[in-house]
Amino acid sequence: MSQHALVVKDKTLSGFWAYLMTDLVLFATLFATYGVLRNNIANGPSGKDIFDMPFVLVETMLLLTSSFTAGLAMIALHRRQAKTMVMLLLATFALGAGFLGMELYEFNHLVHEGHSWRESAFLSAFFTLVGTHGLHILVGLVWLSVLFGQLIKKGITEHTERRLLLFSMFWHFLDIVWIFIFTFVYLVGVM
Amino acid sequence: MAKTQIHTPMTHTGSITSYIIGFVLSVALTLGAYYLVVNHVLDGTKLLATIVGLAIAQLIVQLIFFLHMNKEAKPRWNLMVFSFMVLVVFIVVIGSIWVMYNLDYNMMPKEELEQHMIHESEKGF
Numbered sequence: 001m002s003q004h005a006l007v008v009k010d011k012t013l014s015g016f017w018a019y020l021m022t023d024l025v026l027f028a029t030l031f032a033t034y035g036v037l038r039n040n041i042a043n044g045p046s047g048k049d050i051f052d053m054p055f056v057l058v059e060t061m062l063l064l065t066s067s068f069t070a071g072l073a074m075i076a077l078h079r080r081q082a083k084t085m086v087m088l089l090l091a092t093f094a095l096g097a098g099f100l101g102m103e104l105y106e107f108n109h110l111v112h113e114g115h116s117w118r119e120s121a122f123l124s125a126f127f128t129l130v131g132t133h134g135l136h137i138l139v140g141l142v143w144l145s146v147l148f149g150q151l152i153k154k155g156i157t158e159h160t161e162r163r164l165l166l167f168s169m170f171w172h173f174l175d176i177v178w179i180f181i182f183t184f185v186y187l188v189g190v191m
Numbered sequence: 192m193a194k195t196q197i198h199t200p201m202t203h204t205g206s207i208t209s210y211i212i213g214f215v216l217s218v219a220l221t222l223g224a225y226y227l228v229v230n231h232v233l234d235g236t237k238l239l240a241t242i243v244g245l246a247i248a249q250l251i252v253q254l255i256f257f258l259h260m261n262k263e264a265k266p267r268w269n270l271m272v273f274s275f276m277v278l279v280v281f282i283v284v285i286g287s288i289w290v291m292y293n294l295d296y297n298m299m300p301k302e303e304l305e306q307h308m309i310h311e312s313e314k315g316f
Contacts, residue, residue, distance in 0.1 A: 017269050021276040028280040032287035057225055064221065068214040071257050075207055172257045176250055182221070183246040187228045191238060 047189025066095030067175035213256025
């Protein structure tokens with residue numbers, strides 16, 4: 001890669017980091033809303049009544065492992081081991097999809113039990129915060145699918161490499177946000 | 192050449208060992224926090240402080256071992272942007288909760304306020 005291309009790559013990654021930081025502010029406002037409204041349960045259930053902790057722990061482990069496999073895929077990319085990289089990215093996709101599936105199951109279950117976002121301010125804030133994270137995961141999965149298409153068509157080039165690095169940053173970032181959802185929503189909720 | 196490559200920490204691809212260390216530590220911190228809460232090992236404020244501490248520890252672990260923030264060359268722009276955002280997040284989150292708590296307290300209906308004061312005085316000062 002030329003010196004110029006490296007500088008462009010550096011700038012793109014720094015710019016993307018700046019975007020992620022603004023996304024962090026979006027999550028901060030949702031965390032603040034949740035923190036303010038978490039006790040306003042309006043005769044509905046509290047976190048203690050509705051959170052299924054072993055289920056959430058499995059969900060958390062799926063996302064953490066997918067962040068790990070995404071990181072390993074970047075090492076394979078760096079070493080130009082295309083086969084290993086694709087396997088690891090497929091694992092990342094599967095684990096991410098598993099996480100999203102579990103979250104949708106949880107949401108569906110809650111709505112089915114009559115505990116939708118309409119029931120209380122607590123549930124509105126809960127669905128907004130956790131749902132926004134889930135939406136990011138969905139965007140990440142779509143992004144990864146597009147990257148698979150580009151890899152098949154173009155192989156590992158300067159551009160696909162940069163995009164894969166951006167994706168891995170996005171994915172690690174979402175796992176970091178989840179640490180705080182796991183702690184402040186679920187763990188504090190059942191304390 | 193090499194210097195430009197590590198200018199942005201994310202361009203610096205860590206070693207497999209660093210990812211494994213990060214992963215193992217993250218799993219341990221998650222399970223630790225889960226165990227403490229589910230088994231009620233500590234009480235109230237102590238438990239809250241401990242799990243918040245474990246979450247922050249995991250944040251730092253992932254920033255170092257997954258995002259390689261410590262590998263950034265000077266000037267550390269990404270780290271600066273991140274630090275500023277942490278400040279913003281603190282002001283937004285802690286500020287909102289503080290302000291709204293005071294609002295709730297000061298706008299409490301009279302009967303509720305009396306109940307609240309009786310409850311507080313029972314706790315002792």
